[in-house]
Amino acid sequence: MKNQNSSKATNTIAGINDLETLLRIEEEMARYPLYHTFTKGEFRKYLSESKSTTFLLYLDNKIAGYCSFKRKNKDLAEIEGMAILEKFRHKGLGTYAMTIMLEKLKDCKEIMLVTHPENNNSLRLYLKFGFVIKEWKDNYFGKEPRLALWKIKRSK
Numbered sequence: 001m002k003n004q005n006s007s008k009a010t011n012t013i014a015g016i017n018d019l020e021t022l023l024r025i026e027e028e029m030a031r032y033p034l035y036h037t038f039t040k041g042e043f044r045k046y047l048s049e050s051k052s053t054t055f056l057l058y059l060d061n062k063i064a065g066y067c068s069f070k071r072k073n074k075d076l077a078e079i080e081g082m083a084i085l086e087k088f089r090h091k092g093l094g095t096y097a098m099t100i101m102l103e104k105l106k107d108c109k110e111i112m113l114v115t116h117p118e119n120n121n122s123l124r125l126y127l128k129f130g131f132v133i134k135e136w137k138d139n140y141f142g143k144e145p146r147l148a149l150w151k152i153k154r155s156k
């Protein structure tokens, strides 16, 4: 990790038993206007789907956030969750989360995600990993707009 002290980032794959922990993270995210949170029912369903994977993220064994993706089909996956608790931000954890998800998705030709057009922290992170902005979507979550970003691997 990009850290002066030797903080250690780790992860576990979350299951249904982690639902309450994940909802506590969502509760903090709900204070952040550019972030769309899962409801309890949505998260329960998401965790039970075989095509989705959710990682709990830790910094020095403390819960620091989560990230998740879903395989839409053989070639396409969508990153749907990326949430680092405020006190653990800017320590490289978002970068760590993207690295572990992209490693799991290395066989995937296309990866997409959406983010709020003013969510500069997330946009910087995604652009750093080679995502490109493809589309503006009005009214994506109710009245909220979103940018769709794609990472497309070209065959050599």
Ligand SMILES: CC(C)(COP(=O)(O)OP(=O)(O)OC[C@H]1O[C@@H](n2cnc3c(N)ncnc32)[C@H](O)[C@@H]1OP(=O)(O)O)[C@@H](O)C(=O)NCCC(=O)NCCS
Residues within 6 Å of the ligand: 002, 003, 004, 029, 032, 034, 035, 082, 083, 084, 085, 088, 089, 090, 091, 092, 093, 094, 095, 096, 114, 115, 116, 119, 121, 122, 124, 125
């Ligand atoms: C977007 C988000 C996931 C980024 O997470 P993060 O853990 O802060 O990400 P990183 O630390 O890897 O990178 C963020 C910045 O910190 C910098 N950074 C990384 N390690 C650092 C360190 N040790 N010291 C100082 N800065 C550091 C990175 O360089 C990066 O800055 P840059 O993009 O200008 O280069 C986080 O802000 C978040 O959860 N936001 C709220 C939820 C949200 O909006 N999610 C995305 C929805 S689409």
